[in-house]
Amino acid sequence: MGKDHPNVEDYVISRVRALESILIEKGLLSEDAVDAVVQRYEEDTGPLLGARAVARAWLDPAYRIRLIEDAPAAIAELGGTAEELRVMPNEDGVHNMVVCTLCSCYPWSVMGLPPKWYKEVAYRSRAVVAPGAVLAEFGLTLPESTEIRVWDSSAELRYMVLPQRPGGSEGMDEEALAALVTRDSMIGVAQPTVPARVV
């Protein structure tokens, strides 16, 4: 972290510092708050909470139903908060993927920081019109008969995909299963990691 900012002009940094300083003076912001953002989103989370929910849903059919029917309550069972979440299950013949064409809505509360590409116009423009081509670009080729459902997050609801449990994961516990659940698989642009022993 530190002061590295290779992708942005110094002038932008000065604009950030200027606005920050004004809010600090107003008593609305502290430098600790910035450190806390870094810690929360770079060190503490990543997509861990979402991955745990997926893993539990794979192990516990009743939890799976709760996660689909009332995701906020199911996330609360894991000690988290996600009051606006909807979970879309992949099934044989049905594949879900998530986009926000108008901005970059993303379930931060269960998946941490969105990846850079999710916020950029290439993904946002193409996910709704050419989802199959986008998935292929991510290395995911689905059977032609698969129905692709694209969820454009235009309101204060956030969408997460519940991927299908990969073959070869039989007998794995929740922690081991959660490690297979990638961020991209919960956006719907990838499948979960296949356990190494069956690759």
Add this chain to the structure above:
Amino acid sequence: MDGIHDVGGMHGFGPIDRDDPALESWEATVIAINNASMRAGLMNIDEFRHGIERMAPAHYLSSPYFEHWLDGITRVLIEKGHVDADGLQQRVELFQEEPDTRFEAVADAPTFEGRARFRYERDATAPARFAVGDAVRMRTANVRGHTRLPRYARGKPAVIHTVHGVHVFPDTNAHGLGEQPTWLYSVRFDAVDLWSDDVESDGQSIYLDAWEPYLLPRDSVTNEEEEENARG
């Protein structure tokens, strides 16, 4: 508004660059500024988004994502009188000259307690106009201000997939016109209805969250409603 932010279905942006660098310190600061501004009630989520939408299109396309946030927040805080434009510019120039300048809070500053969390669902005061399975058509109005009805969906046939409940209406909440809560639905489009059948749309569907004012009954569009559409 028909801004550059509304990119769904546009062509020409090329392949997806999957490089995903770590959060930079200035970006974390922008997130913290956003949290603080929302939590203090200086702006709401819809004002924030509308602030971003009004970036100059060329700037929007050529700047990094968190600069969008910075630009949007700054625009809104100045417009609403929370930040003085001249004072901010002087402060920018100061940081250009003296990057390590520090400022102290004039009062005890709050500590970070996660993202500002707000609820946007409200109690219903009127029944929903549509039910699951109803055939609808999206309005065609090109709203001058903020809206969450993307261009690609306007005028297109859809089916009600979910009735979510009553939610704050962005089109008014972004403009100081109050929350005016209204029914929110998920609507389902057949991809062929959006993109014609000469693209890879067979067997695909697109779901969009849409507020009731964005929707008309599919087969009973009256002249009055058409005129209303035409006026925007």
